[in-house]
Amino acid sequence: MALDTVLFYAFAGITVLAALFVVVQRNPVYSVVLLIASFGGLAGLYVLLDAPFTAVTQIIVYAGAIMVLFLFTVMLLNVPREDASEFDRAHPLNRPGARRFGAVLVVLFLIEAVWAVWHVSGRETAALRATDPGSVASVREIGKVLFTDYAFAFEVTSLLILAAMVGAVVLARHRAE
Amino acid sequence: MGPAAPTRPEARRPKPEADKNHLMDPVLIAQIALVVVVFHALLLSAAGMVYWERKIAAWLQQRVGPIYTGPAGLLQPFADVFKLFFKEELRPLAADKFLFYLAPVISAAAAFSAFAVVPFGPPTDFWGLLPREIPLYVADVNVAVLVIFAITSMGIYGIVLAGWSSNSKYSLLGGLRSSAQMISYELSYGLALAGVLVIGNTLSLHDLVEQQGGYWFGVIPRWFIFLQPLGFVVYMIAGIAETNRAPFDFPEAEQELVAGYHTEYSSMSFAMFFLAEYINMVTVSAVATNLFLGGWKGPFLPEWLGFLWFLIKLGALLFFYLWIRWTLPRYRYDQLMTFGWKVLLPLAVLNLLVTAAGVVYFGA
Amino acid sequence: MITLNHYLVLSALLFAIGTAGVFLRRNLITVLLSIEIMLNAVNLTFVAAGRQFAAVDGQIIVFFVMTVAAAEAAVGLALIIALFRHRESLNPDAFTSLKW
Numbered sequence: 001m002a003l004d005t006v007l008f009y010a011f012a013g014i015t016v017l018a019a020l021f022v023v024v025q026r027n028p029v030y031s032v033v034l035l036i037a038s039f040g041g042l043a044g045l046y047v048l049l050d051a052p053f054t055a056v057t058q059i060i061v062y063a064g065a066i067m068v069l070f071l072f073t074v075m076l077l078n079v080p081r082e083d084a085s086e087f088d089r090a091h092p093l094n095r096p097g098a099r100r101f102g103a104v105l106v107v108l109f110l111i112e113a114v115w116a117v118w119h120v121s122g123r124e125t126a127a128l129r130a131t132d133p134g135s136v137a138s139v140r141e142i143g144k145v146l147f148t149d150y151a152f153a154f155e156v157t158s159l160l161i162l163a164a165m166v167g168a169v170v171l172a173r174h175r176a177e
Numbered sequence: 178m179g180p181a182a183p184t185r186p187e188a189r190r191p192k193p194e195a196d197k198n199h200l201m202d203p204v205l206i207a208q209i210a211l212v213v214v215v216f217h218a219l220l221l222s223a224a225g226m227v228y229w230e231r232k233i234a235a236w237l238q239q240r241v242g243p244i245y246t247g248p249a250g251l252l253q254p255f256a257d258v259f260k261l262f263f264k265e266e267l268r269p270l271a272a273d274k275f276l277f278y279l280a281p282v283i284s285a286a287a288a289f290s291a292f293a294v295v296p297f298g299p300p301t302d303f304w305g306l307l308p309r310e311i312p313l314y315v316a317d318v319n320v321a322v323l324v325i326f327a328i329t330s331m332g333i334y335g336i337v338l339a340g341w342s343s344n345s346k347y348s349l350l351g352g353l354r355s356s357a358q359m360i361s362y363e364l365s366y367g368l369a370l371a372g373v374l375v376i377g378n379t380l381s382l383h384d385l386v387e388q389q390g391g392y393w394f395g396v397i398p399r400w401f402i403f404l405q406p407l408g409f410v411v412y413m414i415a416g417i418a419e420t421n422r423a424p425f426d427f428p429e430a431e432q433e434l435v436a437g438y439h440t441e442y443s444s445m446s447f448a449m450f451f452l453a454e455y456i457n458m459v460t461v462s463a464v465a466t467n468l469f470l471g472g473w474k475g476p477f478l479p480e481w482l483g484f485l486w487f488l489i490k491l492g493a494l495l496f497f498y499l500w501i502r503w504t505l506p507r508y509r510y511d512q513l514m515t516f517g518w519k520v521l522l523p524l525a526v527l528n529l530l531v532t533a534a535g536v537v538y539f540g541a
Numbered sequence: 542m543i544t545l546n547h548y549l550v551l552s553a554l555l556f557a558i559g560t561a562g563v564f565l566r567r568n569l570i571t572v573l574l575s576i577e578i579m580l581n582a583v584n585l586t587f588v589a590a591g592r593q594f595a596a597v598d599g600q601i602i603v604f605f606v607m608t609v610a611a612a613e614a615a616v617g618l619a620l621i622i623a624l625f626r627h628r629e630s631l632n633p634d635a636f637t638s639l640k641w
Binding site for chain 1: 542543544546547548549550551553554555557558559561562564565566567568570571573574575577578581584585588589591592597598599600601603604605607608609610611612613614615616618619620621622623625631632634
């Protein structure tokens with residue numbers, strides 16, 4: 001088994017399992033920590049896809065900043081553990097037939113996923129296109145395109161962040177009663 | 178189908194690269210040895226920092242420091258480690274068991290990993306023992322500066338999870354304050370780095386050091402500190418704040434918060450936090466050495482002894498760290514945050530703007 | 542050998558997990574976390590497709606998606622804090638005043 005394949009399945013496994021546990025288990029702090037692990041797996045996948053800048057940005061921005069924000073909020077609000085779905089009458093899973101229908105959908109999805117992967121992996125021509133080193137991946141290339149073709153979007157993004165910052169500060173501050 | 182056409186699959190597949198035994202490849206062995214050496218060097222440097230901290234603190238306070246354990250007190254850090262090793266490992270009953278033990282691991286792992294991409298010497302082939310030169314760092318990444326930044330930001334989780342999982346008010350407050358401080362100063366840290374990157378035009382630490390060889394007018398070395406003095410100052414201040422060292426160590430303030438986020442830790446978990454802090458200091462100083470002080474470039478020594486210059490410069494920066502700790506009083510928390518956001522961040526942005534303008538005007 | 546399909550299936554799987562989280566979890570923080578999972582699934586698709594078609598635009602779009610996600614997480618969490626102060630609960634079922 002080529003190293004690439006092993007690494008792909010390893011990182012993919014970490015990502016999916018961690019994401020699954022984020023959604024399934026009920027302690028919110030564990031959810032945040034598991035999501036950080038999931039992002040780490042994704043960063044590994046980006047490195048495999050010859051996108052080291054995206055991988056590092058993922059760690060810096062997502063795992064390093066956004067998740068810290070989540071963790072702060074969870075700790076400040078002292079978010080309690082959620083009750084299991086069996087005890088909550090209004091929970092969507094307790095609607096009639098919800099679990100059965102959901103199970104059918106999951107099975108269909110898994111069949112389709114396995115077919116899509118198995119159907120293609122035998123064929124040599126379907127492999128991901130190999131990149132010459134430094135062509136797509138270099139930070140210089142990204143910077144060049146970012147500041148020329150996407151310059152307007154870049155500037156608008158800075159306005160977006162300003163709006164978000166002001167909004168977050170205003171929404172979360174204490175009302176002087 | 179002609180007899181000479183290579184239709185067998187083995188002939189069509191490209192041959193494997195070397196037909197010598199891969200496990201005994203001398204370059205691979207050298208790289209593994211390098212990993213081992215770097216790891217142990219970091220551990221020893223943490224031990225050395227323990228000793229020098231006590232000694233320099235003593236000299237600054239007109240006393241002698243450790244002199245009894247071993248000659249001139251040199252075995253003091255080992256005595257400290259033994260003491261910590263034999264202490265009882267406590268955990269508060271209400272503490273979250275998994276996160277409580279995970280937090281120091283995250284801190285220490287992030288501290289060690291960040292040093293993996295820092296080069297400490299010129300590429301060498303160990304005087305002909307190796308078939309080709311290998312660079313003297315553990316991982317060869319061409320986005321090295323960003324990787325250091327990323328791993329440093331992962332170290333925050335060790336602190337914030339330690340603070341929360343201890344389930345005690347001093348720990349929680351210390352953890353939250355400490356991580357808020359770290360993420361605030363991370364911005365100035367990154368912007369100071371960005372100034373150097375604009376000049377150096379590459380993200381690889383190795384290439385940045387290579388660009389600092391040579392001299393202006395034959396006398397002044399081409400170090401980036403002369404091109405980026407403000408950047409260096411901002412970087413060092415942000416680095417001190419990032420590693421939670423005085424005068425920015427309010428989260429560990431003994432007088433106010435018992436011991437902040439590591440109040441409830443004892444024995445080896447505490448030792449891991451201690452270790453992580455010192456190794457973070459070493460990493461910040463090592464990156465500053467490479468970026469601003471020319472890394473392993475220096476006069477009088479042949480090129481292959483460059484790592485000695487690296488160690489000298491690293492030692493100077495670490496001394497600076499210790500000197501500042503025992504000289505300046507501690508910042509209060511709101512003063513700390515005000516300074517970070519209202520003074521250091523605008524300075525860093527200004528530095529970046531001026532640097533970028535200078536590069537455009539003078540054509541690098 | 543890993544094909545584009547592998548990455549697309551992985552991305553679909555992550556997106557499905559995220560969607561399930563948004564629908565089924567009764568805790569606003571976890572709902573936001575599931576939204577982040579969905580955004581990351583989309584990022585993965587962009588980067589994989591960018592690699593397949595040898596275009597750097599994939600990574601640039603990912604850059605913008607990350608920025609938007611950061612802004613959205615910040616505002617979303619501020620909203621959650623404000624809501625929590627109002628109702629002392631993080632269960633979406635507690636905020637039903639606008640329901641008829």
